Amino acid sequence: MAENTGEIHAMQFIKTFVFCFILSFFSLSVSAKEANADFIHPEDLYSHKIQPIFDNRCLSCHSCFNAPCQLNLQNFEGFARGANKLNVYDGTRMDSVVPSRIWIDEKTTEAWRTRKFFTVHTSVDPQESLFFQMLNMRAVNSASVKAQVHESHICAANMTELENLKKTQPQLGMPYGLPALNDAELESIKSWIAKGAPGPGKEALKKASTPSEKLHRQIADWEKYLNHSDLKQKLISRYLYEHLFLAHIYFKEEPREFYRLIRSKTACEKPDEIASRRPNDDPGVKRFQYCLIRFPGTIVAKTHLPYEFSTQKLARFKHLFNESEWDIEKLPSYEAGVAENPYLAFQSIPVKKRYQFLLDDAQYHVSTFIKGPVCNGSMAVNSIQEQFYVFFLNPEADKMVLSPEYEKRASPLLKMPGQFGSDVKFSSAPGDLKDITDFRESYRKLRSEELSKVRPNGYTLNDIWDGDNTNPNAALTVFRHDQNAVVMKGAVGDLSKTVFVLDYPLLERLVYNLVVNFDVFGNVGHQLLTRVYMDMIRMEAEELFLRFLPPEQRLSYRRKWYEGVLTSAKMGYIFPPVGSAEPTGVRFTEETETKRQMVEKILFYRMNDTVRGAVDPINWRVVVPPQSANLKVQAKGMDEQFRKISSIKAQGKSPFARYFPDVAYVMVHPKAGASRVFTLIHNKEHENVSWITAESLRMAPKEDTLTLREGFWASYPNMIFELSEKQLPEFTRQVSQIKSDKDYEGLVSKWGVRRQNPNFWKAYDELQKAYLAYDPIDAGYLDLTRYSL
Known part of the structure; x- marks a missing residue:
């Protein structure tokens, strides 16, 4: 009996112990959960x-x-x-x-x-x-x-x-x-x-600042490369940083995980970014590291500049810069007059290597002056036309690439406003402007004289870069939307009024004047000189294109691009014709419309379909592929409907284009499947873009047209139109009949989503969702600060 009692007490003790243990464990678990809840809540x-x-x-x-x-x-x-x-x-x-x-x-x-x-x-x-x-x-x-x-x-x-x-x-x-x-x-x-x-x-x-596991190795490889201690690599890394400091760097393994390339006072394990005013300012410390850090916030479209890093890109950089035979005895300084002039600061790196680096990702580099430190591009884009094509001079035809002696003569002449700093006294601005203008004119004359010597018969079609038969960056189109713009690959939209051809000196100056050297926090003098110098770059790029046309037609095109008595006088004073009588090596089958012929020769004879991209069935009317190219500009389905309103000048019985805002998104809902989104762009023509102010007085509204392209090609939409695929014919018909502001308001009332529409956010959310699905690398949140009333 005693033994049974003992066993009973023992069993009770065990049960009590187990119960207490479970209760204690449960309590600890609850406490842990509560503590964790407090932490993660x-x-x-x-x-x-x-x-x-x-x-x-x-x-x-x-x-x-x-x-x-x-x-x-x-x-x-x-x-x-x-x-x-x-x-x-x-x-x-x-x-x-x-x-x-x-x-x-x-x-x-x-x-x-x-x-x-x-x-x-x-x-x-x-x-x-x-x-x-x-x-x-x-x-x-x-x-x-x-x-x-x-x-x-x-x-x-x-x-x-x-x-x-x-x-x-x-x-x-x-x-x-x-x-x-x-x-x-x-x-x-x-x-x-x-x-x-x-x-x-x-x-x-921690999650927001730590790279994904699959990227650790690549990031380490890039940082090791960029921070190698020899002088040659230090110069290469400085050059890369000054061109990529705005980039949202990504790896294809994690395409929505973006990084910034920074200069850090400390090792990359715990980076401490050097907050210099410009990327080419003195870092202020003897030793620093180039580091990749996670972009800390949500991506917005207006500042999004994606740039891919990969093992292939790293190999490309090594081949381009490190494996070639060149050397350096001393690193360039960061003092004024050197740091702002890449032709002096990086003269040890062969020009061909620098130019090829820019060409490899030309769309990114041209985009930096639009999506860079100015966000909305107001200081830059009112100096460009609403739409224009951009081509590039073949490196094998660029005198600065071919001749080190010419490079030494030309580099000191390529001075830019950045050398005067962020505080340019208003009283000294005219003198500073004359200084850089005189140097620029000396450079233009030198360039023209050298071209006459080495190319007495002028440029040929082969002197246009063909993208090495693989690179679609060889042909770009820029569309301006008020104070913003977008850079697309390929010749998009119908034949543009003006055309750029960029060589290395022009492309590098475009980047340094408007991005590297530009200080959005600078004073009015600094901003004024930057804007005026962009005028000079634009005129030189147009002039380089004209050198491919017959000499007897160059001045005629130039006068069309710069109409107005005051503008003509200004052009004669600050940009007198240089080399306008020199011959061209391009042969034209027709005596007129040589601009169109040259563009078609570039697109269909010089470039293959990989480089040129697809034909533009919605917008091409003046641009026509030759029969030998076996390409048909044939619009089908939705494209056929949109072609009814695209590339039609706003004159006579079809003035509808002039009543549209700068840009709108047209969201078309099919019977089945995802919605398709088209960007509707209003191309506002100008008599000229030679003046900073009074732009409204220099418009040519009868020349306005609409360009439509599937996809998301604007950061600042002014309107969203929403309709079903079945309603598309009625929509385009109503557009074509617009002849007044009242007619356009009728279109908006029927198809548009106004700011105060109760369904506005629903439409906006659907648009953003479609954007991410359509282009997961380039997508970002849109800006509504210019959305129409």
Whole structure:
């Protein structure tokens, strides 16, 4: 009996012990889960709810330097930094300002406060939260806004200013001029604010900054290559960095994981970026590293410059730069006059290698002056036509490539405004301009004289680069949309008014004048000289194309491109004809329309279909492939419908093109399958683009046309049209009958999605989803600051 009692007590003890153990384990598990929940809850809230709202409803305005009051919401760091009332694009400031590039110029929120960035998270009470109340102000006041979004530079720095705005300008609630956030989105923001507006947790931050496992080896290989210690490699890496500092570098294994190439004070394991004003400024330290770091925020289209790195690209760089026979005794300095002139700074690298590097990815390099430090391209794009083709001089025909002696003579003449720095005194600007203009004219004469010696019969068709029969960067088309533009591969749209041919000196100057040397925070003198020098580059590029045409027709085309008495006088003074009588080696079958003939010769005789790309069945009317090319410009299906309204001049009985905004997206829903999206571009013709101001006085609206192309070819849409495939014939018919603003408004009323349309965000979300599916590498969030009323 005692033994049984003992056994019973023993069993009870064991049961109690097991029960306590289980209870203890359960309690520990619950505690661990609760602790973990406390840790990851903010991450879940911000990463999975708040940032998606920012992406889909806020980034359409709040990204890059043109964000209202510099409030950048591409990631939490931008929200924490807050806002600043300084207008980065102040084209009248007499003195440069300190750069305020997010993720670069300061590393902490506290440091941004010393730079007069004020918080928008003013309270955990949503009623006292500046950020939430700006959103709520739009929700309670849905009145339509009459001004364009980008025209508003007003923002509140505190609750007192906000109360004044509510009384005087209640329409300034966010999203400005667009439908308010819905109840669920507002509630998510409200709940987040009440919890203290926490950012992402450690795990989310680590994931966002750490490369994917499959990329570790490649990144290590690239950093090892870029940081090799010999002088030759140091110069190569400096050259690569100055051309790729804006790139969103990606690897095909993870095409939506983007990286920036930076200069770091420390080893790449823990990089500390050097925040120099320009990439060719002195780094300020004796030793630094080139590092690849994850791009920290959401990608927006207007600044997205994808550039692929791969084992093949690394091998290409090594073959191009490292395996050739050249050497260097001393690295170039960073002093003024050298660092801003790549022809002097990198003269040790053979010109042919530098030029081939630019040609390999010409679309990227031409795009940098549009999507670079200016975001919306306002300083650059009003100096170019609405549409033009770009071709390149064959390296084997480029005098600077062929002759080191010529290179030494030409390089000092290729001075650019960057050598004068970010603060150009207004009083000294005319003298500085005369200085660089005189050097440029000396270079033009030298170039023409040398060409006459080595090519007495002129350029031939073979002197146009053919992409080595494989590279589609050999033919590009630039489309301008107001203060922005896009660079496409191939000859897109009908025959352009002007045509560029770029050689190495022109292409390198395009990059250095408008990207490497340009300071968006510089003063009015710096911005003025940069803009004027872009005029010079444009005129030289057009002049180089004209050298392929018969001499008796060159001046005639030039006069058509620069109409107007004052413009003709200006051209005669600052850009007198040089070499206009020299012969051409190209043979033309017709005496007229030699521009068209030359373009067709380049596209169909000089380039194969891999390089040239597909024919443009929607837009080509003047451009016609020769019969020998066995190519038919035949539009079918949707293309056939869009061809009814494309490339038709806005004159006579068909003036419809002139009534359209700069760019619109046409979203066509088929019976089955995914929607197809076409970009509708309004090509506004100019009498000339030779002046910085009064552009509206130099328009030629009767020459306007529409270009349509499937895909996403604009960062700043002005309108979204939405229709079914069945309705497309009716849509194009209605477009063709537009003869007034009232007619166009009728089109918008039937097919357009206005800013105040209750379904606006639904259409915008569908457009963004289609963009990512259509082009997962180039896709980014669109900007709505110029969306039509």
